[in-house]
Amino acid sequence: MVAYKLTVALESRSYSIHIGSGLIKSGGDSLLLPRLRGHQGVVVTNETVAPLYLSQVQAWLADAGYKSSAIVLPDGEEYKNHAVLLRLYQNLYAAGLQRNGFICALGGGVVGDLAGFAAATYMRGLDLIQLPTTILAQVDSSIGGKNGFNLEVGKNLIGTTYQPRVVISEVDFIKSLPEREVLSGLGEVVKYGLLAGDDFISFLEMNRAEILARNPRSLAIMAHFCSRIKADYVVRDEFDLLGVRAALNLGHTVGHALEKMYDYRGMAHGEAVAVGLVCALSLSFAMRFLPETSLSRALRLVELYGLPMQIPEDADVDELIALMRRDKKAGETLSMILLHGLGDPYLEDKVDVGLLREQLLRCKKPVTYSA
Numbered sequence: 091m092v093a094y095k096l097t098v099a100l101e102s103r104s105y106s107i108h109i110g111s112g113l114i115k116s117g118g119d120s121l122l123l124p125r126l127r128g129h130q131g132v133v134v135t136n137e138t139v140a141p142l143y144l145s146q147v148q149a150w151l152a153d154a155g156y157k158s159s160a161i162v163l164p165d166g167e168e169y170k171n172h173a174v175l176l177r178l179y180q181n182l183y184a185a186g187l188q189r190n191g192f193i194c195a196l197g198g199g200v201v202g203d204l205a206g207f208a209a210a211t212y213m214r215g216l217d218l219i220q221l222p223t224t225i226l227a228q229v230d231s232s233i234g235g236k237n238g239f240n241l242e243v244g245k246n247l248i249g250t251t252y253q254p255r256v257v258i259s260e261v262d263f264i265k266s267l268p269e270r271e272v273l274s275g276l277g278e279v280v281k282y283g284l285l286a287g288d289d290f291i292s293f294l295e296m297n298r299a300e301i302l303a304r305n306p307r308s309l310a311i312m313a314h315f316c317s318r319i320k321a322d323y324v325v326r327d328e329f330d331l332l333g334v335r336a337a338l339n340l341g342h343t344v345g346h347a348l349e350k351m352y353d354y355r356g357m358a359h360g361e362a363v364a365v366g367l368v369c370a371l372s373l374s375f376a377m378r379f380l381p382e383t384s385l386s387r388a389l390r391l392v393e394l395y396g397l398p399m400q401i402p403e404d405a406d407v408d409e410l411i412a413l414m415r416r417d418k419k420a421g422e423t424l425s426m427i428l429l430h431g432l433g434d435p436y437l438e439d440k441v442d443v444g445l446l447r448e449q450l451l452r453c454k455k456p457v458t459y460s461a
């Protein structure tokens with residue numbers, strides 16, 4: 091069994107992140123210490139994950155002295171909405187969940203975001219266990235307390251920041267993840283590499299084969315690196331007010347615009363983020379902040395993991411910029427996370443739209459780097 095533990099130090103809202111292989115199988119209640127407030131809870135999951143892991147998780151909870159029932163949601167981003175949330179509240183009520191009850195979110199980011207919001211709001215706040223089952227959720231969405239749901243006009247427009255009591259990243263759950271979801275998660279992982287710099291980038295460069303083969307030990311080390319990086323940003327700026335946590339959005343300004351442009355059906359989140367990373371690298375280089383050697387290394391890393399690197403040929407760059415600005419009447423500049431160097435992100439709040447446009451057009455073709 092491989093196992094790591096780290097702490098997200100947020101005073102009274104502090105919690106542990108456990109990462110490893112065989113965590114859920116091994117049973118016992120040591121992962122759920124300090125104890126939850128009550129002994130009864132609900133596992134919220136979806137119709138894909140339930141047949142794979144629900145009974146194992148409920149048996150593990152029972153072993154630790156917690157009774158649970160289950161609520162199974164439909165699978166898909168399109169169900170991260172207020173109608174499904176309302177049904178979830180009704181089912182929590184029907185399950186007899188009390189104020190001291192808990193919710194265990196078992197699934198990817200969609201389940202985690204919706205169940206997290208329900209935990210934050212039902213009876214003014216229940217204990218929340220995050221049990222992420224995708225790479226994206228293990229390295230990102232289960233950590234830091236952001237939750238929420240989509241409105242028709244946009245993603246994640248409603249939400250709160252509500253920290254879980256514990257995050258348990260069981261890397262054995264990754265073995266059943268579809269290939270495309272693995273790739274999507276790796277887009278976020280590469281983002282962490284660029285945020286953190288040499289140590290993690292070297293790990294990713296040297297362990298590509300093991301990671302792609304889903305070797306549990308390599309997945310656990312990778313998730314540990316990412317969780318540590320994310321926890322550090324969260325601790326410094328829990329409520330995303332200081333421009334520090336915003337660095338986690340590296341690659342996301344272009345990424346979100348691409349997802350929206352294709353109505354969330356063209357590119358998986360992490361794929362769009364990967365293209366967004368290439369655009370942010372290209373712009374950082376064009377602004378003469380990022381040295382060429384760093385640009386080359388970063389682009390190679392994106393390529394090494396087989397992530398998409400180009401803006402699709404049919405994408406209209408002006409529409410993309412309009413989506414990035416959200417408000418077409420905004421001025422001639424916009425904000426983006428860029429890099430002064432690998433491991434050195436910063437918030438550029440005066441990105442010149444002309445230069446951005448030039449770089450986006452460049453990113454429709456393979457962005458080249460020196461040998």
Ligand code: NAD
Pocket residue numbers: 136138139142165166167170197198199200201203223224225226227230231232233234235236237245246263264265266267268271274359
């Ligand atoms: P997802 O939750 O839709 O999961 C992807 C697919 O994999 C789904 O079909 C799911 O049923 C399936 N799946 C999950 N675990 C599996 C497993 N172990 N085996 C087989 N199939 C499995 O997608 P995601 O990429 O995990 O999360 C995306 C969501 O996360 C988006 O809604 C995004 O807005 C949100 N998000 C939130 C944060 C945050 O900080 N709260 C950060 C990043 C992303």
Ligand code: GLY
Pocket residue numbers: 230231233234236330335338339
């Ligand atoms: N996923 C960005 C954040 O948690 O702040």
